[in-house]
Amino acid sequence: MGITARQPLLDESLENAPTTHAKLLAWVAEVSELTQPDSVYWVDGSEAENTRLTDELVEAGTLKRLNPELFPNSFAGSSDPKDVARVEERTFICSENERDAGFTNNWMDPAEMKGILTERFKGSMRGRTMYVIPFVMGHLDAEDPKFGVEITDSAYVVASMRIMARIGTDVLRKMEETDAFFVPALHSVGAPLEPGEQDVPWPCNEEKWIVHFPEERSIWSYGSGYGGNALLGKKCYSLRIASVMARDEGWLAEHMLILKLTSPENKSYHIAAAFPSACGKTNLALLDPTIDGWKAETLGDDINWMRFGKDGELRGVNPEAGLFGVAPGTGWSTNPNAMRAIAKGNSIFTNVALTDDGGVWWEGMTEETPAHLTDWQGNDWTPESGRPAAHPNSRFCTPIEQIDMLADDYHDPEGVKIDAILFGGRRKTTVPLVTEAHDWAHGIFMGATLSSETTAAAAGAVGVVRRDPMAMLPFIGYDAGDYLKHWITVSGKSDAAHLPKIFLVNWFRRTADGGFAWPGFGDNSRVLKWAIERIEGKADAVETPIGYIPTPDSLDLTGLDMTPADVEEAVKVDPKEWHEEVKGIEEWFARFGDSLPAELASQLDELKERFA
């Protein structure tokens, strides 16, 4: 369709736009002018609309409808094999000064970047529908609701955003009532269609740009349709842009789960935990405790916005409305709560395998491997095929309200008081199962020096150890040293009596025979019990140079095929390994240059002294 034929249609759709929000109208007009879609569609978030969109996605071959008796109202689709994970190499923080992006981010001058992107977005939606999705991260009735509008040419993104965030007409009404600021989040798969050209099931572009302008708080994403690259409310807004808002407004936007644990004495505690991508947040958030009398409820599995209250308490809220969880390893034995939520339907699966009866499967879902599957790339698959049936970063996208163990407080815009913070990574060696920080400042040091082996959640090599401060390495929207300093400054408002206790955990340590030193999953409740008993002053610990570790019999091993000697192995602090670790931390801190907070430099000196 040529520009002349298209123009009246656009004008009409803007005239009929369901809003009076002037800035939004102007932005939509500007983007449609640039990207030249066939039509503009305002997303209302309704059930009927979702049915229409998913029908269209099935028609287009992007999604397959699953057997409704197994997974009602659920769909599975496969992405282009070159578009399966976040692309950190192609992710940019375009602050006005390069210094403000810091050494952990890719940077380009904002004007130069806008020039490049404007070229890419020019006509990029030709032959497609441009969807306008009003959304809010966090609660609509929060004191200061955080609005966004994603413009996208992907119906798959619309259907996924509907699960992951609060979207649609209610949001739009509230935005215009208050003439609210919103984060403009522009997304295109970068695959315009020529007249008559047949679309592919997963349109995308070889060239990808995931770009953030922190000062104007805007996002431009081009070329990918997958996960955190394309569902812009998630990493782009709720972590990268929100971390900048949080710096300026005095709060914290973190890559954390939130879990509520209630002891047999009926005392409740809230635990926030930061683990890098594909390192166990969803699994811990949906914990099924293996110890008697303990109850777990979830509030969130990926993002936690925290704020210190006037009383000095740290409160956290999950801004999301759904789970975008790693499928492989999620099974009836490891994560029954996730399995039950998924079984209720209303989910979108991406890059999983299909069973012959119209269900889904992935490695680790069931004890028994099906004899025949269609793998994530659409090929016949049998256990002899010698390759994974599901992509290692395949995901399920499911409404959080389908989780039976969802805590009531999830619905509270004020959030919950955080009693403990866990930092954790995936380390085969060196890092004990659990270590309690000496104090808050030492805990920030633990977070600042967190390390983990890379996973399939991001494109690139897997299994390489890298430092990942607060599990935020790919998500800090500004200078990493300033970010760590912000943690120190913002918590200065509180005091030792109110600050959460901090722990470092590692579910992934290996024994000499190569197996896991700790069974993990539901049994992680035993570690959480120890942490809570440390808060209550009940559990024993041994002081080591790196912090307090459990005495071999202070971990509850009831019903577990493990001895105190095995625990000793799992929590041991090996001075030789730590000699190497300290070198790694020194190298890491050297990379910050002047922006390393002095408090952290002295924490490192103290650690070295304790080992001397």
Ligand SMILES: Nc1nc2c(ncn2[C@@H]2O[C@H](COP(=O)(O)OP(=O)(O)OP(=O)(O)O)[C@@H](O)[C@H]2O)c(=O)[nH]1
């Ligand atoms: N051995 C072991 N593996 C675990 C444990 N918890 C999670 N995993 C595995 O780690 C992988 C990813 O875990 P998730 O809980 O989905 O990771 P996440 O931190 O939520 O990841 P993102 O959504 O990418 O931010 C899965 O394959 C799990 O099976 C554990 O306690 N022990």
Ligand SMILES: O=C([O-])CC(=O)C(=O)O
């Ligand atoms: O953003 C994504 O695609 C999924 C996710 O949670 C992560 O990578 O941490």
Ligand SMILES: [Mn+2]
């Ligand atoms: Mn994540």
